[in-house]
Amino acid sequence: MITVHHLSNSHSHVVLWLLEELGEPYEIVQHQRDPLTARSPESLRAIHPAAKSPTIEDQGAVMVESTGIILYILETYGKGRLRPAPATAEAMQFFQWLTFIEGSAKGPLLQQYGLGRLPPEDPVRKMGEDTAKKVFTLLDDALEGEDTIVTGQFTAADIQLTFFEELLEGSGRIEAFPNLQRHLAAMRQREAYQRAEAKGGPVGLKQLMSGVANRARG
Ligand SMILES: N[C@@H](CCC(=O)N[C@@H](CS)C(=O)NCC(=O)O)C(=O)O
Structure with a gap:
């Protein structure tokens, strides 16, 4: 086991x-x-x-x-x-978002803590904030009009995304991303x-x- x-x-x-x-x-x-x-x-x-x-x-x-x-x-x-059928457009979406979360989204989120110590006009801070906004917006846009990150089906990518949303909420930034906020609220209702x-x-x-x-x- x-x-x-x-x-x-x-x-x-x-x-x-x-x-x-x-x-x-x-x-x-x-x-x-x-x-x-x-x-x-x-x-x-x-x-x-x-x-x-x-x-x-x-x-x-x-x-x-x-x-x-x-x-x-x-x-x-x-x-x-909890995953789409292999060799489909949905499988491509699934692998993309499943790996995107730890690979591209979490780093910019955690980086915000260090960047917040720099003056607002610092170019490194500005670049980090722009990257974070772009990456979080990509996820938020992918959920526009959808209940799940892979079109039409609940998958393990929703589970991985939910933990990212918990971090975004914990950092006080989720309100700017209403689709991520809605997705998190819905996932918390799942019995599992x-x-x-x-x-x-x-x-x-x-x-x-x-x-x-x-x-x-x-
Ligand atoms: N990229 C790793 C990140 C793992 C990670 O940082 N986990 C945190 C918990 S959310 C942890 O172990 N923190 C305790 C520590 O670093 O001492 C993964 O996806 O598994």
């Missing part, structure tokens, strides 16, 4: 949620973030030197990186569910999302991120 090393208030909620959607049994090993720094504990580093969440164990091996883990789970346990929270604890990024930002300000 697959083991999910679940870090409190973190990206591994996505793996629990995906397994809940698939009805696949799994075991959870809970790890707690450091209450002051929010970093992962030594118990997670003992499983994999990346010390990152999500981390899974299966087939006697350990794996990190959420996008790879999602693809591995779909390939191993999905039986064709709620079962994952019941087993792994609340995602709770809003509270976590405001706590970290307050401590950084001293």
